[in-house]
Amino acid sequence: MNKNKKLIASAIAALVIVAAITVGVVKTAEGNLDVIGKGSQKTFEAVLNVLPDAGKADEANAGWSLESPDGEVRLIWSGDYNKSPVYDVMLEFDAKPFLDAGLDESRLSDQYKRNDGSIIIGSKLRKEAPSVKEGPNALSAYQQIETYNPDTINYHSAMDHYGLKLGDGNMFEWAKNMETNTVTKKDQDKDIVFVLNPEPLIAAGVDPEKVEGWVYTTVPVMDHGKNVEVYKFLKPFNIK
Template sequence: MNKNGKLIASVAAAVILTAAITAGVVKTAEGNLDVIGKGSEKSFEAVIGALPDAVKSDETSGGWSLASPDDSVRVIWSEDYQKSPVYDVMLKFDAKPFLDAGLDESKLPDNYKKDGEAFLVGSKLSKGGSPLSDKADAISAYRLIETHNPDIINYHSAMDHYGLKLGDGNMFEWAKNMEINTASGKDQDKDIVFVLNPEPLLAAGVDPQKVEGWVYATVPVMDHGKNIEVYKFLKPFNIK
């Protein structure tokens, strides 16, 4: 083969490789090859199985909710993003502990919404599939996230937790494996953890040491490839 022939062959191979990589990226973006998302579904289903009475249809959001064992906070995820009145994924938590700790709710940013005696904080998702059928359940609604918005599902290696990123540093995390988690005996390795970004709450007057029912503590996170410690409000539970 002459030089021109080799050059054409090389260019053709590069085009094919680029097309294959691009196709792979598109599939990953749609969730078809998302390892974290696929891995998280089984463990999320295990959490729901361990808390059957805590998982309910949430008509207000057009989706599902999982309440904490003390019923003070819940994570909510929609099954029809066209009907979600506020957010597609969110935390709903009792306002009283924060008001009692000095919160001036008039100083909260706009992403905090008052709902009766609770606050909502969360996100609208960028993509959504077709609304689920009447036979939808909590897992099929979770699968919408996994399929269309896998970027909000993460894996927290320091804690061996999966998590839903709910926007502005707020999260819901759960153990990758509750059986191993329980056997480890490590107090910090809770089965589920509700996580609030403390910064807006502190800026609105909250004294973090006076918030009953929430732990104000540092947690390890990755920042540009480095482990750093950041403060969060945490509500952790063992459920097995």
């Protein structure tokens, strides 16, 4: 009888330990997500403060935009998902460099939208957020993304960048620290980087080596816990 009591007591103790470990792991995971979110807000605000036209209101998309220094691509994020006509987060980029490199727009999927010489690619966010009611601005709209769709934001450790995922491998990335950010030999590790998935564009006729103004190269990404190299179109800038 005493032996059975000891076995039961040991089993209960083991369950308590497992439960404690599980709670600790969950809290750690939540803490890490919070660190990514809060850290990304601060650094995204730094980018908005450096670029003169960043955070410009975009009424057509019910949100705000951040334009590249060369004026060829814009990041757009909505402040009211009920009013955004196409996507809640997106890139709008000049079609000409891709047309000159062989793009046949008729071969692009319906996911790619056309707008007066530009191409738009992006996604609707998974969880709807309330529109910004008080003191709406570019940063508060970004904070909505972190609050309601945190899985849209990631941290790219290989390049020490935060990133806003726009769907199907398209992204906007920015340096965690612009003061200590360095440039690699592949010209990838800059303050801000607009990132396009090249595969659909290549399938629509683009010769990736002939696209002017974009860098076609491999970048390291995590795939099932392993670092792998994938091809991307990059438009990187130092802005500080």
